[in-house]
Amino acid sequence: MAPTVAATLIYVPTLSISLKQRPGVSGVFPTSSVLFPRSRRIGSHRLRVSCAAKPETVDKVCEIVKKQLALGADQIVNGESKFSALGADSLDTVEIVMGLEEEFGITVEEESAQTIATVQDAADMIDNLCAIKQ
Amino acid sequence: MACSRAEALSLFRSLLRVASTFKDYNIRSYARRRTIDGFRENQTLSDPSSISAAFSDGKAQLVVATRQALVYDIYAPTTKSVMETLGV
Numbered sequence: 593m594a595p596t597v598a599a600t601l602i603y604v605p606t607l608s609i610s611l612k613q614r615p616g617v618s619g620v621f622p623t624s625s626v627l628f629p630r631s632r633r634i635g636s637h638r639l640r641v642s643c644a645a646k647p648e649t650v651d652k653v654c655e656i657v658k659k660q661l662a663l664g665a666d667q668i669v670n671g672e673s674k675f676s677a678l679g680a681d682s683l684d685t686v687e688i689v690m691g692l693e694e695e696f697g698i699t700v701e702e703e704s705a706q707t708i709a710t711v712q713d714a715a716d717m718i719d720n721l722c723a724i725k726q
Numbered sequence: 727m728a729c730s731r732a733e734a735l736s737l738f739r740s741l742l743r744v745a746s747t748f749k750d751y752n753i754r755s756y757a758r759r760r761t762i763d764g765f766r767e768n769q770t771l772s773d774p775s776s777i778s779a780a781f782s783d784g785k786a787q788l789v790v791a792t793r794q795a796l797v798y799d800i801y802a803p804t805t806k807s808v809m810e811t812l813g814v
Contacts, residue, residue: 681769682731682735683735683738683762683765683766683769686735686738686739686742687742687762689739690739690742690743690746694746702736702739705739706732
C-alpha cells in the first residue's frame with residue numbers, strides 16, 4: 593500500500609511540469625518562423641535613433657514576462673508594454689530582470705535595472721550586454 | 727532607522743543572486759521561494775520599526791546564505807537532481 597502511494601506522489605510533479613513545458617515550447621516555434629514581425633521591425637529600426645533589439649530577444653522577454661506575471665494567452669505583450677501596465681509591482685520587476693539575467697547569461701547593474709520600464713527597454717539592454725560580452 | 731524602498735529592492739536582488747549560487751537544486755529553489763514569499767508577505771508594512779526589523783532580518787539571512795553557499799560548495803552533490811534534467 594505504501595509503495596503505491598509513493599508512486600502516485602512521484603507521478604504528479606512530472607505530469608504537471610511536462611504539461612507546462614509543451615505549451616511553452618509550441619509557443620516559441622511559430623513566432624520565430626513568422627515573417628511579419630521581422631519585416632515590421634526593420635521599418636522601426638530605421639526610425640529609431642538608438643539600435644533596436646532583435647525580434648527574437650523581444651519575443652523571449654515577452655515569454656518570460658508572461659510566465660512571471662502568469663498572464664493568459666489572450667493578453668498581448670509586445671515591445672511597448674509597460675511593466676506597471678501589465679500589473680507588475682517592483683518585486684515582480686526585480687524577479688523578471690533576474691529571470692532575464694539567467695536566460696541570457698548576462699549581469700544587469702542596479703542602476704540600469706531601475707531604469708527598465710517597458711519590454712523594449714529590457715530587450716535593448718539585453719542586446720547591448722550580449723554584444724559587449726562578445 | 728527605517729530602510730528606503732531602494733534598499734529593500736537591493737536586498738531582494740542580492741538575496742535572489744545568492745540563492746542562484748547554490749549548487750543543490752532543493753536549497754536553491756527553497757532560498758528563492760523563501761525570499762519571494764518573505765518580501766511579498768512584508769510588502770504592506772507601514773510601521774517604521776517593523777519595517778526596519780524585517781530589513782535587518784533580511785540582511786542577517788543574506789549573511790547566512792552567502793556563508794552557506796560557500797560551505798555547501800565544498801561538498802557539492804555529484805549527481806544532478808531529476809528536476810534539472812527535464813526538457814529532454
